[in-house]
Amino acid sequence: MATDSWARAVDEQEAAADSISTLQIREKEDKAKPEENGTVKADVQGDGQVAKTEEEDKEDKAAQSLLNKLIRNNLVNTNNQVEVLQRDPNSPLYSVKSFEELRLKPQLLQGVYAMGFNRPSKIQENALPMMLAEPPQNLIAQSQSGTGKTAAFVLAMLSRVDPANKWPQALCVSPTYELALQTGKVIEQMGKFYPEVKLIYGIRGNKLDRGMKIQEQIVIGTPGTILDWCLKFKFIDPKKIKVFVLDEADVMIATQGHQDQSIRIQRMLPQNCQMLLFSATFEESVWNFAKRIVPDPNIIKLKREEETLDTIKQYYVSCCSKEEKFQALCNIYGAITIAQAMIFCHTRKTAGWLAGELSREGHQVALLSGEMAVEQRAAVIDRFRDGKEKVLVTTNVCARGIDVEQVSVVINFDLPVDKDGNPDNETYLHRIGRTGRFGKRGLAINMVDSKSSMNILNRIQEHFKKKIEKLDTDDLDEIEKIAN
Numbered sequence: 001m002a003t004d005s006w007a008r009a010v011d012e013q014e015a016a017a018d019s020i021s022t023l024q025i026r027e028k029e030d031k032a033k034p035e036e037n038g039t040v041k042a043d044v045q046g047d048g049q050v051a052k053t054e055e056e057d058k059e060d061k062a063a064q065s066l067l068n069k070l071i072r073n074n075l076v077n078t079n080n081q082v083e084v085l086q087r088d089p090n091s092p093l094y095s096v097k098s099f100e101e102l103r104l105k106p107q108l109l110q111g112v113y114a115m116g117f118n119r120p121s122k123i124q125e126n127a128l129p130m131m132l133a134e135p136p137q138n139l140i141a142q143s144q145s146g147t148g149k150t151a152a153f154v155l156a157m158l159s160r161v162d163p164a165n166k167w168p169q170a171l172c173v174s175p176t177y178e179l180a181l182q183t184g185k186v187i188e189q190m191g192k193f194y195p196e197v198k199l200i201y202g203i204r205g206n207k208l209d210r211g212m213k214i215q216e217q218i219v220i221g222t223p224g225t226i227l228d229w230c231l232k233f234k235f236i237d238p239k240k241i242k243v244f245v246l247d248e249a250d251v252m253i254a255t256q257g258h259q260d261q262s263i264r265i266q267r268m269l270p271q272n273c274q275m276l277l278f279s280a281t282f283e284e285s286v287w288n289f290a291k292r293i294v295p296d297p298n299i300i301k302l303k304r305e306e307e308t309l310d311t312i313k314q315y316y317v318s319c320c321s322k323e324e325k326f327q328a329l330c331n332i333y334g335a336i337t338i339a340q341a342m343i344f345c346h347t348r349k350t351a352g353w354l355a356g357e358l359s360r361e362g363h364q365v366a367l368l369s370g371e372m373a374v375e376q377r378a379a380v381i382d383r384f385r386d387g388k389e390k391v392l393v394t395t396n397v398c399a400r401g402i403d404v405e406q407v408s409v410v411i412n413f414d415l416p417v418d419k420d421g422n423p424d425n426e427t428y429l430h431r432i433g434r435t436g437r438f439g440k441r442g443l444a445i446n447m448v449d450s451k452s453s454m455n456i457l458n459r460i461q462e463h464f465k466k467k468i469e470k471l472d473t474d475d476l477d478e479i480e481k482i483a484n
């Protein structure tokens with residue numbers, strides 16, 4: 001499967017993009033706004049199926065990653081310890097608590113401070129000294145989105161290149177055109193006071209004249225184009241590359257074609273080229289790929305913040321149909337004050353229907369749906385985060401990995417199940433776990449509408465060994481109690 005349809009879709013999308021000039025990437029002035037400012041449009045297209053093909057799953061991964069970047073404007077809080085495995089366990093382990101200790105070029109330090117960074121993030125404390133060490137060291141780093149990986153490798157690339165040399169010295173590959181643009185923006189921001197260093201986007205839409213040689217010091221793009229630029233068109237001399245960055249390895253490996261292309265690029269680089277690989281997750285497949293790309297690596301891992309149900313009160317409501325579930329929801333809303341709620345549905349169709357009904361009841365509802373572009377989704381989430389809408393109705397796929405901290409109530413309008421119809425405990429935890437964060441108590445309400453969904457609920461209960469209490473939504477006094 002050298003070129004799957006997703007990779008082709010990316011290529012086509014790239015081909016359609018405007019030609020992009022160095023460091024003058026067009027701002028997304030077309031930043032799409034959601035329908036009616038994120039408020040609900042009840043008629044949802046599609047058949048409402050959530051069963052995903054493998055292709056769609058791959059696309060989801062890239063979209064999810066982009067969404068996270070778009071909605072994130074600061075570091076993720078983490079109390080977990082960084083785990084460091086050094087290539088040479090006898091060499092001292094350096095970690096820094098300030099950017100000054102890194103002896104950065106003054107222009108770069110200025111850029112870092114202008115971005116509002118006061119001190120290195122948890123992962124940067126260890127990663128930056130390794131990435132900037134002489135002689136250069138290879139690194140594989142894994143930590144969840146928003147922990148400062150991009151900022152770290154951008155700083156390394158900007159530090160390593162010599163602006164006096166008019167050829168590419170740093171190469172960064174990203175899984176999609178959009179992800180490459182996001183990283184490019186960080187390079188532009190951080191390199192703001194170092195204008196001698198230039199950047200070029202190695203993406204399909206950027207057509208260069210045959211025979212030319214790229215003069216920019218940093219190239220960022222997708223694996224297919226970068227490979228062509230090195231191998232076929234010889235715009236880049238790979239032997240002169242000093243730093244090679246492979247970003248979002250977990251997304252990259254979802255496409256066999258991208259995996260192969262990345263390995264082929266890596267094989268053209270000189271022995272002493274510094275190889276850096278980043279990933280948000282680290283399953284076996286990512287690890288196997290990482291080892292092929294990065295010889296003799298140092299390894300840094302930062303565990304995800306554990307999600308827990310300990311601080312969550314869980315209830316279930318027994319109904320017979322979706323209409324009854326909606327009525328139960330109205331009763332709950334009538335009895336307790338809910339600052340902000342997220343409601344999860346199994347299909348787009350249900351999500352659209354429910355959002356429409358709630359909106360008719362006078363609620364300020366936002367709908368996050370699969371057919372929205374990533375920018376639209378980011379805008380909806382932003383508005384919800386700002387409190388402009390109080391209810392966010394969504395399907396699971398759209399909401400994966402989103403942190404909306406002020407959510408006080410999570411409602412499973414449909415219980416999470418996997419494609420075989422078994423309880424999806426991980427998704428349950430992930431959905432619910434977000435309500436009781438940062439010492440706050442959360443409330444989770446599950447809607448059950450059949451024998452089989454009751455069975456799912458029981459299995460979830462057993463899995464977590466936590467009781468899910470029954471709630472009678474016809475009894476207002478009882479509902480009021482759950483809010484205390």
Ligand SMILES: Nc1ncnc2c1ncn2[C@@H]1O[C@H](COP(=O)(O)OP(=O)(O)OP(=O)(O)O)[C@@H](O)[C@H]1O
Pocket residue numbers: 065068069072073074075076115116117118119120121124143144145146147148149150151152
């Ligand atoms: N040392 C720092 N101090 C303050 N903010 C930082 C620091 N490093 C990064 N940030 C900011 O935190 C956010 C997340 O950082 P970054 O994008 O580098 O993380 P990431 O792990 O690469 O996540 P993603 O893969 O989602 O981009 C960004 O808004 C970035 O500007």
